Amino acid sequence: MSARYGMVIDLDRCTGCGACMVACAAENNVPPAHSRATARTGITPMLVRRLSNGTPGADAREAFIPITCMQCGHETPCVSVCPQQAVEVDKATGIVLQMPQRCLGCRYCMTACPYHARYFNWWDPQWPPGMEQTLNPGVSVRMRGVVEKCNLCHARYHAATEKAAGAGETQIDPLDYVPACVEACPTVAILFGDLADPSDPVSIAADSPDCFRLLAQIGTDPKIHYKTTQDWIRALADRNSLRSHSPEAQHV
């Protein structure tokens, strides 16, 4: 049976510490920023963004929303646009994966992604001398000129598969496959699991009425769910909830 890995991210628990971002970068051999890199040219497969209710003074409210690849399961926008099959939805795991070695860097997938969860390597990756020894051996380093994104820590999936094969098992142990961001979250805001398994905690959590998905109406069946009990966060992040959205409420 094939899995559909997904997440439920509890926005009420996210403190915006950024541990997920650093853990993600370290796990996936993402280089430190080039000196000229900005928030719009950096590589942050996991990116925590601020939500603000836009009110000044004592009524100001802030929350944080981790944005990663939503692993769209239906009409995946980035898959159909790639001219050379560098993006595909993995049948066994449901992971939308990017093959940087196949990519020609046309960036069409980036324009196709409504979540801006794809990142282009504007620079060749560089580490201070010697630091390349600390690279994760499970992930190859990307070169400049290609697009990359969250592959749900596929190296950990590989390791889990290999471990299972070594032990003569056919299925991986779910405890062996936990993406870096999920593991890193100090407030346990991210729940990860198999959405295809109705008994998985993540499936149960995703059914909660407090859960929503970003831009669900577009119809791409994203597998990252968000959860909040705060009305203002829901209204701000979820177009479906109330049509209270206004373009003036900008990301700060």
Add this chain to the structure above:
Amino acid sequence: MSEIALLDRRWITRGVQRASAGRFALWLAPWFVLLFLGAYAAGLCFFYGLNQTNMDNRFAFGLWIFADLSIIAMGAGAFFTGFLVYILKQQDLKPVLNSAVVVGFICYSGAVAVLMVDVGQPLRAWFTFWYPNTHSMLTEVTFCISCYLLVLILEYIPLLLKNRQLRKIPAFLVFEHQFHKLVPGLAGVGAFLSFFHQGSLGGLYGVLRGRPFAYRQGLAIWPSTFFLFILSALAVGPSFLMLVVATAEKVTGKQLVQNSVYRKLGFISGVLLALYVAAKAIDTYIWLNITSPAVGFGPRDFYSYWPLSSLFLFIATVPLGLLPAILMIVPVTARKRGCLLCGAVLASGGVLLNRFVMTVQTLALPTLSFDSFLKYTPSWQEVATFGGVIAYGVIVYSLSYRYLPLFAARKGADPNASQD
């Protein structure tokens, strides 16, 4: 100096007057400067990567894609004129046919060159042919553009071989003669290919489900932008061709084609433009009232940002759509060369604006409700590369005009005009 002039003289078609070698060199010099600057900028992008541009993860497409889409729309005159002349037998358009081929060749080769700079890994670009994703509009574009560029090269070759010196080689003469028989076939193939990729360039954005501003429902497998792009390219192709020829006339000070050709081109352009505006209006209505509300977006999400507000929509439809159509159709205005050219300029501007809106505004508009409107300014490297392509076009056209019988078929044009 005189030796060069003599050499230059020997390559110019017998019996036509061209400016002196010196004047011609003077005319070309600034364009060559621009071309080298563009080549330098492109070299920087190859060597250091695309960090030389001001594009970023959010503005993943920038000036170059806008340039590509525009250039290719402008080059539509090539296939359309060929189609009119060879398939629909509109022989009176024959005088501009050669010009159309050169313009088409310039536009397509220029666009491919820019695309090669635009991709992050040009050395892997051939993967598209080896591992094509048949669902991708970009695959369709890549295949059609490269095939059509091949067709244009094949169409350009016989024209090249008409050069005075090259004609001296008998093999070339025979080849040219034989090859000529193929041209109508090529025009047909070209029309087909070009038709498709003009459409798939539109489809490129129309399929973007994740960008409600660009996303359109469609007919069969193509979104409506597919057809709109074809129509707008058909409409603007003759207009742009008209502008090129008129510019050539202005620069050289000679009348190169008869007024009737202009009238005809203008009329075709005008009618198609009117059709396009009508189709676009229907499409916009459906999009704003059915397509985008279905995914939770409304006009407010698209048109509440300054400066890319609904004003753009108005400008693109009325002053740059309906107005030029009227100018080029209504006999009173169409009879006046000035009005006709004015119409052509406006029509071209309208299509440019449409391409700009589709490429740049699509990316500038937020999709996530907590996101903001983005801005992007191209870097000098991007502008220079774009400028380089324009310079390349001017240079190729000038050389073609000087050494090839571009307007050989013209009748009644003044053969004694003295200037280049």
Add this chain to the structure above:
Amino acid sequence: MTFSRRDLFIGGAGIAAGIAFTPVPWKLLGDVSIWTQNWPWIPQPSRGPVESKRSVCTLCAAGCGIRVRMAAGWPVGISGVATNPITKGALCPLAFAAQQLNFHPQRLRAVRHRGRTASWNDAQAAFQKACQDGPLLIVDSRPGRAASSILQAFAATHSGDYRVLLGQDSQALAPYAAWNGVATSALGYDLENARTIVSFGVSLLDGWGTPGRFTRLWSEKAAGRSDPELRLMQIEPSLSRTAARAWRWTAIRPGSDAALAAGLAHVLIEEHLVNPHQLVPPQTSLIDAVAQTGLSAETIRALAHTMVQRRPVVALACGSDPTIAALNVVLGAVGTSGGVVLRSNSRVLEIPVEPSTKGYSAVLLDDTIPWGFDPQPNAEVFRFAAWDGGGNQGDWLLPAPGFLEALTDVPAAPALNAETYSIAQNLLPQPEQVKTPVQFLAQIDSTLPPVEKAIQARCQEIFHAKRGVVFGEQVVAVANFESTAKLEEQLRNGAVWVGEPRHPAPWKCALQQWPSATSPWHSADWSAAWDPVVLPPLATKLYQESDLREAPARSNT
């Protein structure tokens, strides 16, 4: 037979046609593409056996349990240890890239004397000379380690002074220690049993204390709930990360914490919201608090009422402000469950270092995190550091082991409610040219024991006391261990010893008078002098490649 130009043409055409039927164009096309996939200037991970080791992070005093993935002998990934009873698997953002730190461009790899490279022999000679010239001061930023006891012993035998540098979290506990004559390190907050926490600008959710301790507590008991089990009331001028996520946020004017604490104490006592006690209420009135904080009297009253709705309640301070400590006395949060508790019996009083170092001719700083220091001009300062970052003033800069490069033990983190002890293994070999202060001093005084011995002695103490539990792969009570060696082995492999939770007799607070806000402890507040620490290069994700955090004042990369 002569060759004409035409032959050349046709032959060339033949070659061109022929080439198309050879592998040349196709193989080259493919190989060039493969070349772009393996550009020689793009580093790739080294290959080698991968193993997982447990240890303890030593970047700060929190001492979080870490699991280090080692490939070919190098650390390539760091993650939390879920079985760690304190952090419960959480780490701070920086720890996840800590393996990079040893290769930081600012890593110190040689002895430096006033900006010039020098040798260890020079440093030793200079140190011995300075010690002969006058008294020695040893400043320890991580008191309580095995190494600390060695440093202390050295200071004692060489007629020097041993002083400690209290971190921010410890400083907040200093007033209670002073009023009750206990060691600061013996105190902690029992947040685990509190139901209301009033935080005066403490970054509880953003790096305070041991990562994971409060964040997991908050996540379980408070996050997202309108009526949480644990109420976090944040009092802070700006909407910080903690304020944003707190149950209630009250914005006050900067610097008015003491006034608000006094105002709250007024209300609590006047309105009999707390049990009567001997503490004299503050001299200042509620009006003063209103004037200084910018809050209305009603708001302050309401705040006081809300505070005590759910008890136990404890107030937390950022620095050593005694008024907030006094507020805790008023609240009855001192010496009770859910408040400020005594976590050990330690009566060893650490003497905090004074900012000026009068009268010393040699100052030895054992500090792995850079901080600013302003010594007397005539003192020769010997500073151990792994990274040359921030305030590295000092005559001698001595390269210390970096991350995972030295064996050290880790005492209980500040503000924890229980005693803990763990050992950070040196998973990496100590580089040449790098020495710990103990190794340095051992060359002068050969009677000093190595750190291994001192750690062994600590383990022996724990073993013989038969108290507490060791959290390793399994949870085992100390009483069940066969020998000290077994205990030490467990600890060396990343296990944590946790002393039994204690319920000491509520200590009577000796405080009678409301303290004045301008207390002597304020002068010992080093926080202003702290420069940005050397960050792992991947921290750029937080401040450069996203707008999540403000960029550090000074770029270290």
Add this chain to the structure above:
Amino acid sequence: MRRNGLVFLVGFSIALIAGWAVFPRVLYVSRQQPLDFFHKTHAEKSGLTTCDSCHVLGSDGQFTGIPRNDICTACHTDKLGTSPSEALLVDNYLKQSRQPQWLIYSQQPANVWFSHAIHTKRAGLSCAACHGNYGESDQRKIYQQNRITGYSRDIWGHSISRLRRLPGDGMKMTDCENCHRRRHVEVGCLGCHQ
């Protein structure tokens, strides 16, 4: 006209010879292994007849690949024979705890993830299915490296046309794909790339 044809043919043939015979010699550069190692010798003299005597697949599924020194030292505590290669191994590597920098014929690039555990344990493939009979080597095998890609020639396969190939000759992606197809194994890009 005939002359033209002849000249064309000459050009054509030159290209063919250059492309098929000269080009491969230019494309690859030969490199020397640090030591001579013969599988056959080890099998005959020490009775290490199975691959996993030295190439160990751990219980966690990790494959050690070319043995590290500790496995060699299990036998070569000191020189056992008279071969100069062994002397080199013992003196220059084992005694100095240096790992020989072997050139790996089947070395895949960093972006490939290959699990020996999955292929040998789960699929039950023999080592020779991919590595050919290299386990019986009794003579020096030249390591040829592609000048452009840096890959071992064994990845492409010895034959430049890739038409006549023996098992274990060729470890390109298409070889993996073909085998997967034959065995009806369906893996996406993720299955083999990292």
